[in-house]
Amino acid sequence: SSGINAEYGNKGIGLEFVKFFVETNKKSGSCTKVFACSRRLSSELEELITDENVYHIDLDIVQPEKVEKAVSKVKGILGEKGLNLLINNAAIQSYNKQAGVQSCSPRELTEVFNVNVSGTHSMTLAFYPLLKLSASQRSDIPVCCARAAVFNISSQLASIANTNRSYAVSYKVSKTALNMLIKMTSLEFIEEGILSLAVHPGWVRTGLGGFNATLSTAQSVADMVPLVQNATKDYNGQFIGKDFVVFPN
Secondary structure, X not given: XXXXXEEOOOOHHHHHHHHHHHHXXXXXXXXXXXXXXXXXXOHHHHHXXXXXXEEEEEOOOOOHHXXXXXXXXXXXXXXXXXXXXXXXXXXXXXXXXXXXXXXXXXXXXXXXXXXXXXXXXXXXXXXXXXXXXXXXXXXXXXXXXXXXXXXXXXXXXHOOOOOOOOOOHHHHHHHHHHHHHHHHHHHHXXXXXXXXXXXXXXXXXXXXXXXXOOEOHHHHHHHHHHHHHHOOHHHOOOEEEHHHEEOOO
């Protein structure tokens, strides 16, 4: 692999993905470049970036100039190689998770959309040239994450068909929009050999999931790793979870 870019790589699911790819490098003897993008460093990430193949990229996805600088830095490190996997993990929660539609202001909806949808879209567009380059350089293998892929972390709360209670309005609406965005992206990017997926990580003990959640970040990533390793063109544009379960939109 030429390079892997994980948003919010300083904590939670993003950090756990960085740990996984570092361990994969060690076990396989490979030297895949791993880019952990975040606004600040954590002590755990500071330790991980002592590895010569792990890089911290300063990033705020709602600031276009920082996204541009992040792409420039990643491109400089990769040299002539492309980026084979972009993990879009950045997200913020509703102000009041238990509140319904009447408590969700237009301002809140805009702010949550700005990160969860527009910010993610800006990252995908910005890194598209590097993903396209990787797909071209690895055209000898089928469409998969090892060739080139966009991996959007979504949520089962995005499913319209499965929604039967009004809460976390701005978050749920933003994730539904994100799933449509990955579907639209998949229709275009597949022409360049780039796979696009929306993935439910499970109910995870993070700042978003809360302490009562059923999964640790390590278990969540362990459940998603087979999706990264084995997803094929058949899953392009799909909203999937553990064991390749396809969720209804």
